[in-house]
Amino acid sequence: MHTFWNRRRGRVLAVSFLTAAFAVAIGWAVQSHHKAAYYQRLLALDSQRAFAQLSTAVGELDTALQKVRYASSSTLFSALCAQAFAQATAAQTALGQLPLSYVELEQTASFLAKAGDYAMSLAQRGDSPSDEQRETLAALSDAAAGLDVLLRDLESDLLGGAQTLSSLEEVQERLAQATGDEAAAAGSAFQTVESEFPEVPTLIYDGPFSDHLSQRTPLALEGLPEVGRDEARAIAAQFLGLDPMLFAPVSQGEGALPTWGFEAAVDGGSLYVEVTRQGGQVLEVLSARPVSDAALSPQEGVALAKDFLTSRGFPGLCETYYFIQDNTLTVHFAYQDGDVLAYPDLIKVAVALDNGDVVGFESQGYLMNHTQRSYETDLLSREEVEPQVDPQLTVLAHRLVLIPTGGQDEILCHEFRCENQRGEHVLLYFNAVTGREERILLLLEDESGTLVL
Template sequence: MRNLWIGILGTAFVLSLAWGFTEYRQAEQFERVNVNQYQRSLRDLASNLDQLETDLAKGRVAATSSQKVLYLGQAGTISESAVKDLAQLPAEENGLSYISEFLNRTGDFTRSLAYQISVGHIPTTEEDKTLTEVHERLLTVNQNVQDIVQRVDTEGLAWVDNPSVWNRVAGLWRTETAEAAAAATDGPSSSVRSGLDQLNASLQKLPPFSYVGEYDSRSVREPLALPKQEVDRDVALKAAKSFLSKVGYPSSGLEFSGVSQGALGVYIFKQGNLFMTVSKRGGKVINYRDQREFTERTLSPDQAKDKVAQTLKALEWDLVLTSTEDYGGYLQLEYVQDENGIRYYPDKLRITVALDNGQIIGYDSTPYYAYHQKRNFTKKLTLEQAKTKLRKGFQIKENRMAVIPVMGNREVMAYEFRGKYQDEEYLVYINAVNGIEERIQRIIKTPKGEYLQ
């Protein structure tokens, strides 16, 4: 009998070892997938920043309008790619907001300047000064990122900092604040994430450069869609817990972390790798991010989008999906307001959904609450009149009405035409009042999905 029990216990021990080894190998495999994704995104970011810096340098030295338009236009496109690469990298709390804002503003400024030059504008002394300032800042950003890549290759620089077990138990390890990161910008970073956080903090110290463009002009003094009445911390916490419940996360450990002032003042809450903000005005969830690691992909993009649609319905959103990009472990989705067949592109909601379980792991409603409002547009052109403004040979596949932002702090109502010209697809926007061709966007199809250029 005793031998029997020894045999049973021995078998159980062997099985437990086998199970533990299998779990370890799976965890190791999932971690390798995350690292590979980080590697690809970091190298793409470094490559795009290098090209962006080159185009800005050429744009500064170019003497002819055609060359300035070429290089500044390319800079605008590459900056968008750099922002997307940056979003795939590990970051503390609410992300690398100052780097992202700088790249967004750089792209918007160069696109705006390229457009003005293309219609005969001669850059002013102030615009040349701004272009020089942007280029000098980008030189620093590019050098920092290139240094991080070199340290990954030569030193095996870790992707994230690993706090000691004792500090975890004692509760001494904290998420580094912007102030702490800023204080450490002179020292070598201990990981890719801390290096990017240091760079982010250094940009925070600099005043934003001034210009007139779409990104800059779409800034608002106060959010247009939030109620005037402010809520207290308890009401905000209740809203945060309700949100987490609807997206499928337990909220028992959610804790208040601080308050952010400004036009879009928010309460900040944290729970482990989870970070979220709730507006002081109205108690609306503005940002949410869960930086957990992904496990094995089990859902198709369509299945994940169906799950998101159910969650958004529970959150009382009634929006239409306009953009999908597949990054392997997750999807990035964009939704906009659609009323009476008119799409309001400024009123945007950005969602990130994991493909291992279909849960929302990223949520940004800032554009929606910043710009959503009642609008009064009256179109003067009929659909048939708008079609006459299109280039001959442009084959229309579909059309709709849309409201889009344009330079000069304005929005216009336009006819949106999706179609083909010489085997490539485009979106063309014709002003519904005066027939001006307001915008052209090329539709690029990749394995990750469709995106606009």
């Protein structure tokens, strides 16, 4: 009898504990549900706020572009272009806060980046626009106005509850399950904006979004013959001092620099090499082998990188800056063209500081830009330009350099390496022909190298 009551009491206790545990679980579930709902409401509010900011910024971008079309003074024109750039930047920031995938935002993001950069490029010129530039601005204004209408229509639907901004996860799940024509309806409400996006004008200017850059040819490869895959594999092997049989073809790159890609297993890691199809030049080397503790100094690593370039047929290159990450030293080299350091002709070399192996190489800047150049002879002297340097800065060094712009143009400049009152270093660039200040760069320097801002 005693045993029976003990068992019964045990069952009662067990049931009580289970009931209590279930009640606690239900309580946690309810509480978690309320929290999840609360955070979901916050997320929805944040998304709506971001969309409202996007709509407002695009409307103000349209207004600025409309005004700039009619500005007659160069000062007002530059100010309005700068205002258009600021609104395009604000719209990009708001766009990045929406819970949507990049694919769904692609045209909108591309338009905002192009319109903002084009406007800023004109603002920086400081002179009156040409008729062609005014026509381009008018076309950008029309596109912004069309986008503004689409966004306001969608905003009205959102406020009225007819549409919702889906979460990224929901959209991705629908897109993954959709096939064929279903994919067109599987995205978020924003997909309507993308599908009806207004026509964007062709932009031809000296900037990174200029449409003419997509047809640009690599200057260093002009006139060189095409190489086949087998020849490219032999070139890759010789460049790294390895057996060609180690390299397996894995890719065939397209674009401005069509390439053959190869992979090899070397030193316990994977090695990837790309060779240009025109000219058979090594474009890139990437090694995934782990690098152990550093046994070499940065100076020794720079010397090894320079010796490597010289032995591979790249003479006349001068090291500029380096940085160290995970015991790997990456050095930036530029071509020394007589008295001028040509920054566009850039090659990067990465050296493992455990044993000095070259574990990275990239020559795209050099292959795209290196050519025989002729320079202006009637230049302003250092003495004529240096008085423009802020008196709070102390000039440490000077040299003539060629700097790239955002597009295809290059500018010959006086470069002044300066130090401010806090001991920080600044680079100032003055046009060697006009004397105009073209660029300011800040140098962040520590034991890991130099970061240029």
